[in-house]
Amino acid sequence: xxxxxxxxxxxxGILFAMGIVCAxxxxxxxxxxxGVEIMLNSAGLVFVAAALRWGQLEGQxxxxxxxxxxxxxxxxxxxxxxxxYRRTGSLDPETYNILRW
Amino acid sequence: xxLYAAIFYIxxxxxxxxxxxxxxxxxxxxxxxYLIISFFGxxxxxxxxxxxxxxxxxxxxxAGAIMVLFIFIIMMIRVEPSALRKPTLKEWFPAGILGFIxxxxxxxxxxxxxxxxxxxxxxxxxxxxxxxxxxxxxxxSVEIISFLLLIALIGALYFGKAFAKGxxxxxxxxx
Numbered sequence: 001x002x003x004x005x006x007x008x009x010x011x012x013g014i015l016f017a018m019g020i021v022c023a024x025x026x027x028x029x030x031x032x033x034x035g036v037e038i039m040l041n042s043a044g045l046v047f048v049a050a051a052l053r054w055g056q057l058e059g060q061x062x063x064x065x066x067x068x069x070x071x072x073x074x075x076x077x078x079x080x081x082x083x084x085y086r087r088t089g090s091l092d093p094e095t096y097n098i099l100r101w
Numbered sequence: 102x103x104l105y106a107a108i109f110y111i112x113x114x115x116x117x118x119x120x121x122x123x124x125x126x127x128x129x130x131x132x133x134x135y136l137i138i139s140f141f142g143x144x145x146x147x148x149x150x151x152x153x154x155x156x157x158x159x160x161x162x163x164a165g166a167i168m169v170l171f172i173f174i175i176m177m178i179r180v181e182p183s184a185l186r187k188p189t190l191k192e193w194f195p196a197g198i199l200g201f202i203x204x205x206x207x208x209x210x211x212x213x214x215x216x217x218x219x220x221x222x223x224x225x226x227x228x229x230x231x232x233x234x235x236x237x238x239x240x241x242s243v244e245i246i247s248f249l250l251l252i253a254l255i256g257a258l259y260f261g262k263a264f265a266k267g268x269x270x271x272x273x274x275x276x
Contacts, residue, residue: 002103002105002106002109002149002150002220002221002222002223003105003106003109003110003220003221004217004218004219004220004221005216005217005218005219005220005221006211006212006214006217006218007109007113008221009211009217010211011113011116011117013207013211014117015116015117015120018117018120018121018124019124021124022123022124026124028129028180030129030171030174030175030180031124031129031132033171034123034124034132034133034136034171035124037136037163037167038120038123038124038136038139041139041140041143041163044143044155044159045143045146045147048146048147048150048152048155049150049221051150051151051152051226052150052151052221052222052224053219053221055224057226057230057231057234060152060154060155060226060231061231061234061235061238061239061242063147063152063155064155064158064235065242065246067158067159067162067163068246068249068250069246069249070162070163070167071162071166071167071250071253072249072250072252072253073253074167074170074171075170075253075254075256075257076253076256076257076260078170078171078174078257079256079257079260079261080260081174082174082177082178082260082261083260083263085178091178091180
């Protein structure tokens with residue numbers, strides 16, 4: 001007997017909200033990627049708890065895929081950030097307005 | 102309250118505090134270190150929920166590889182400390198209203214759903230069982246994921262090479 005399933009859902013929901021705040025409200029590209037990481041992690045938490053709740057292993061398999069997606073996303077995202085930083089010399093997303101006229 | 106419930110609430114408090122500190126720090130290295138603490142807590146929660154292999158993978162991939170990648174990037178580029186954006190009331194108000202509606206609905210759904218009050222029981226998925234299950238039923242997905250990782254590797258290499266061959270602005274000035 002651990003805890004009710006709803007408490008895990010609440011914990012993951014609060015974590016997800018923190019990730020959204022980090023991705024939306026920070027003036028930094030790296031912090032936006034970190035916010036996406038927090039959101040993916042909270043989704044994985046719900047998957048593992050659901051796998052325990054229903055006694056099915058599929059939830060844990062999906063968390064493995066979430067890990068792989070997070071790794072791929074972060075590698076491409078950081079490569080993009082480095083490229084953009086070398087072109088503009090800044091990490092503030094508001095300076096990337098070269099397409100605006 | 103059983104011992105497992107106490108462990109869960111302590112870990113949940115640590116994770117929430119560490120994440121809240123991570124998203125509010127001005128210094129990027131500090132926030133990455135706080136995030137590592139948060140991911141360690143998540144790994145222990147995975148272990149508590151009966152997924153020891155995923156707990157180890159969380160530490161290796163999230164707290165290890167991904168966070169080290171972030172620290173490398175932060176060390177490579179000079180990052181000026183940045184604060185939280187201060188939105189005006191006109192920007193902030195509609196988003197706040199919509200978010201509050203979603204929060205209320207989510208709390209209602211979680212509290213009224215009879216299925217969500219069932220208490221989680223202790224169980225353990227041994228890594229051997231988990232691996233056999235994964236490669237018997239989801240081997241095709243594993244192959245597709247490996248292909249995705251290969252594509253990500255090629256994409257990262259492309260961005261590195263595109264700059265080295267003169268895609269940047271500093272190279273364009275040279276004859």
